[in-house]
Amino acid sequence: MEEIKIQGARIHNLKNINLKIPKRQLVVITGISGSGKSSLAFDILFEEGKNQYLQSIGILTGLDNEDRFDMIEGIGPTVAVHQNTVRQSNPRSTVGTKTGILNQLALVYACDGEVLDEHREHLSPGQFLYTTAEGMCISCQGRGSYFDIKLEQLIPDKTTTLFEVYESLKVTSGFLRILKKKYGEYFDTPFWHLPEDIQSEVVYGTYDNGKQSYCLERILKNAFEKGEDVEEVYVKTICKDCQGERISDDAREVFLRGKRIGELGQMTLTSLLKFLDGIPGEELSQFSKNVIKSVRQKLKYLIQFRLGHLMLYREMSSLSGGEVQRIFLYRHLESGMDSLIYIFDEPMAGLHPSEKQNVIKAIKKLRDIGNTVLVVEHDKEMIFQADHIIEIGPKAGVEGGIVVYQGDYEKYEKADTLLSQYIFNKCLVFERKVKKHIFDKQNSLTLDHADAHYLKDLTVEFPLHSMVGIAGLSGSGKSSLIEETLLKRLVSAKKYGRAIGIAGVERISGFVRISQAPIGRSSNSTPASYIGIWDKVRKLFAKQPEAKKRNMSAGHFSFHSKGACPDCGGSGYERIFLTADFSVDKQCQTCHGKRFQEESLFVKYKGKSITDVLEMSIEEACSFFLGQESIVKPLRILEQMGMNYLTLGQPTSSLSGGEAQRVKLAKELGKQRGGNILYVLDEPTTGLSMYDTALLLKLLDNLVLNGNSVIIIEHNIEVLKNCDYIIELGPEGGDMGGEIIAKGTPEQLRDNPNSKTGRYL
Template identity: 40%
Template sequence: EHDEDMIRSADHIIELGPGAGAHGGELIAQGSLEDVMAEENSPTGRWLRGTGRYAAIRNRARNPLGMERRIIVKGAREHNLRNVDVEIPLGMLVAVTGPSGSGKSTLVDKILKRSLARTLQGAKAIPGEHDQVEGVEHIGRLVVVDQAPLGRSPRSNPATYTGAFDHIRALFAQLPLSRQRGYSAGRFSFNIKGGRCEKCQGGGALRIDMHFLNDAFVSCDSCGGRRYNRETLEVTYKGRSIADVLNLTAEEAGEFFNKVPRLSPLLSALCEVGLGYLRLGQSANTLSGGEAQRIKLAAELAKTSHDGVLYLLDEPTTGLHHDDVKVLLRVLQRLRDAGHSVLVIEHNMEVIAESDWVIDLGPGGGRHGGEVVAVGSPGDLISEKDSPTGKWLAKAERDVEKSQSFS
C-alpha cells in the first residue's frame, strides 16, 4: 500500500527498500506507525513525519502571463458536466481535481483529448458533447502519457521504446569484426533472422504448453537465454556482447556508454525519472504501469522539441511511493520549464500543492458534480470555502505541521 490513510490506519507496518530493483530487497522498518515514524532510515517514516511535504504550496500562479496563452473548452455537457466553460492556461503544470465522479476524466479525456486528437492528429474518436475548443493554434503536439503497456509485444523493452537500442545496434555494426563480416545493424536485432537464436526466435525463452494451465516459459537451451546466436555474440564493444549490454541497468549503461553522444541523453533520462535500476532488455510485460509511464516520460525528456507540446496524464501517481512521486514531479516541472504544458488529473495532494494552477470540479460526484467549483493557484483554493480540494489542502498543511512537531 502507498495510500497514507491506509498506512496510518494499519496495526503493523512492514517497509521494504531502501530503493527499487537492485537497490531494494531489504527490511527497512517494521512495527507500529510510531515505530516506523521514529526510524531515521525509513523513507516512509520521513514521509509520514512530513519532512519536505507541501513546502511549495503556491499562493499565486507561477507565470500569470500564461493566461494569455490558453485553451478554452466551451459548453462542456457530456455526462454530468453542466454546460461548463473551462480555461486551461498553457506553459504551466495544471491539475484537474475533484471527488471521484465529478467529471474530471469526462472533461480531459472524452472532450479535450479527443477534440485535440481529431484536430492535430486526424483521430476518428468522437469527442463528448461541447460547443468548441479554442486556442488549439497554441499547441504544436499532443502527447498522452498513460500507464498502458509499452507495446503489444513482450519483446518491447526500455531500450527499444526510448530508441536507445537503435543507436546501440548501429554502434555494434560499426565495430571492426562486424565490418569484416558484413554485419549491419539488423544483425543485432533479436526480432529478425540473421543474428538471433532461431530456436527461441530471439525471445530467450521457450514456451511450454501446459494445456489447462497457463503456459510456462523456460530459458532457451540453445542460447542460454541470451537471444542471439554464437557468431553475433562474438562481436563485442569494450568487452561486452550485445546480450551483455541488454543485461545492463540504465545506470550501468549510462557509465558504459558515457562517450557515446547519441546514447547519453536517452540513458540519462531513464535515470532522471527514477528508473536507473531497470535493465535495458527487461521485457515490457514485467513492468508496472508506473514504470511504463515513466519510460514514456523519459523518451519525451530526451527529445529536443520546440513545438509547444501539451502533455496529458490521468492520475500519474497511482501506485507510486512518495519518493517516486517526488521524482515524477521533478520530471513534470522540467517539461514545463522547457516551455511545454502539462495537464494532470490528480488526487495526490503533493502534486496538487506543487501545481501552478488548479481546476477543481465538484462539489460531489455523479449528479452532485459536473461544476467548476474553484480555479486558481493551490494557495487560492485553500481560501475557497466550497472547494473540496481546498479543504484537503488546508488539512494537509495542518497535518504536516503536527507531524513536524512530532519529529
C-alpha cells in the same frame, strides 16, 4: 505454519535477502520505484505460490526455481492482480458479466417478468442476455451501437475529387501509391460522381479472409482509436433496433416494474440499487426475492468500493487499473475463501483521498476471514493501517534490493529509512518556489459545450504556461473532460486545422499526451527500443571486428530477427497455457533466458555481449556508452527522472502505469522542441513513492519555467498542492458528477466549502 520464510531471494536486484512474513495479517511492502518490492511480491511470492500449488496437484512437475532463491517455506495458493494487468478488449466483457449481476437479473426476468402479449412463449434466462446467440440483438450483435460514416459531412463539396478526399484525410504517401494503383483512373473524378460499386468500395473496402482493405472506414476507425476528434464524420450510432439495450426483440417485450433488462444495464450501479429497493416484495416470487436480495448485497459492496458510478454495460476494457482491482477485490470477498495469500499492486491508485477508507476496510475484511494480504503500496494511510511493514531499499536498482525495515508502524518512525522520513514529515516533498496566482483569460485554452458522457455541457478555461490540476472523485468526469474532450479537439485542430468548441489553440505551438496506456504489449518492446537507441546499439555491435569477420549484420543482434534463439524464437522462455487465459513460463533450456543464438553472444563491445548490455541499468549504460552521444543523451533524461534503475532490456509491458508515463515523457523531452508545448498527464504518480513524486514535481516545474504548460489529472495531494490552478469536478461520480464544483488556486479550494479536495490541501 504461522509465517512465510524466504531465504536467499536474489531475482533481479534482490541481494540474497532473508525474510519472515507473518500470515493472516495485512502486510504492506513499500520502497521507492525500482527498489525491488515488486520482485519480492510478484516474482518470488506470487510465482512460487502459483508454481507450488500447481506442482502439488500434479501439474508442471518439471518447473524449477531458476535460481531465484534458496528456500521458501509456508507459502500457500497465491492470488495476485497487477496494476498493469492487460485488460480484456472484448466489448462483451462488462461490469455486469464480470460480477455475475446480469445473469442474476436474467433469472428474475425469466421468472417474474411482465409480458404485454399474454400468449407469448415463456423466455429462458439466456434470452435476456446479450452474450448469448438467442439473447443478443441481431442488428448490433449485442454491442448496443455501431459506427456510421457521415459522408455528407466528410465530403460536403460535390466537386471534391477522390484524390482530394484522400488528401484531406492525410493519407500517407505509401498508402496513396497503393490506392493509385487500385483507383488511379478515378482519382480526378468527383467522389459523388463515382460508380456506385466503386463508391461503396472506397468507403467500406473489401474483405479478404476477414481482413478489411484500406478504405475510408478503416482510416476513420484508426483515427478514432488514436483519440482523434473525428466524431463529426465518424459517429457512434446507438443501434436503431435495440436502442443500446443490446438484447433481442423478444426480451425487450418483458418488463420488471416497467423497466426492461437492457434499461437496467444502462443505469449506474447506484441508480440500479435505488430501483431494486423500490420493488414491493408482493410483486415477486420467493425465488426472485432471494435473487434480488443477493444482487442488492453485491451492489452495496460495489458502491462501498467506490464503483457506484459504473454501469452494468460498462466495458471492462475501459476501466482504470484501480477500478479493475476493486472489482477483483469485491469478487474475492464475495467468494468468502480463506487461507489464501492475496497480493495487491497499489489498490489505492485512482482514488480520491475521501474514498480510501472504504477500500482499506474491504482489504482488512479479506484478512479477517483468514487470508494473508500483501499490498505493494506507497499510500500513507494504507501504511498507517498495516499490521506489518516491509521496506525494500535503500534506493533503486543496484543500490536497492535490501530489507531496510521490517516491523510495525510505531517502530517505523524511528527506523529513519528514506521513505519513513517522508511519511513522518522529516523530509518534505519538493515545493515549487515560483507559482502563478493570476488567471489571465487571454492566456488560456477554452472549451465550450463539453458534454462527453456525464459532463453537464461545461465551459472550461485552462490557464496556459502554468501547472493545472484536474481533481475530483472516481467517475466525476476528469477523463471525460481531458481525454474525451480537450485532447480530441486539440488533435482535430492540429490535423484538420479546425475544431468546434475550443478556443486559444493558436496560443500553444503543440501538445503532448502522456497516458498510462502500456508501452507495447509484447516482451520485444523494451526501454532501449522505445526511446530509440536499440538500433544504434545493434549497429555498434555489427561494426566490431568479430562481427565483420563472421559477416554479421545488425539483425544478428536482434532477438526477434537473425539473432534469435532458434528454440524459443527470442522470447527466452516457453509459455505453457493451462487454460485460454492462464499460463506459466518455463525458462528456455537452450539459451537459458538470454534470448539470443550462441553466435551473437561471441561478439563483444568493450568486453560485453549484447545480452550483457540488455541487462545493464540506465545508470550503468550511461557510463558504458560514454562518447556515444546519440545513445547517452536519451538515457540521461531517464536518469534525471529517477529511472536509472530500469534495465535496457526490461519488457515495457512490465512497467507500472507511472513508470510507463515517465518513459514516454523522457522520450518526448528528448525530441527537439521549441517550447510553448502543452503536456497532458494522467495520474503520473501511480507507482511512485513520495521520494519519486518529488523528482517528478521538479521535472514538471522545469517544464513550466521553460515556457510550457502542464495539465495533470491527479488525486495525489502533494501534486495538487504544487499546482498553480485546480479544476475540481463532482460532486459525485457517474450521473451525479460532471459539474465543476470548485476552481482556483490550492488556497482558494481550501477555503471553498463546495470542494471535496480542499479539506485535504
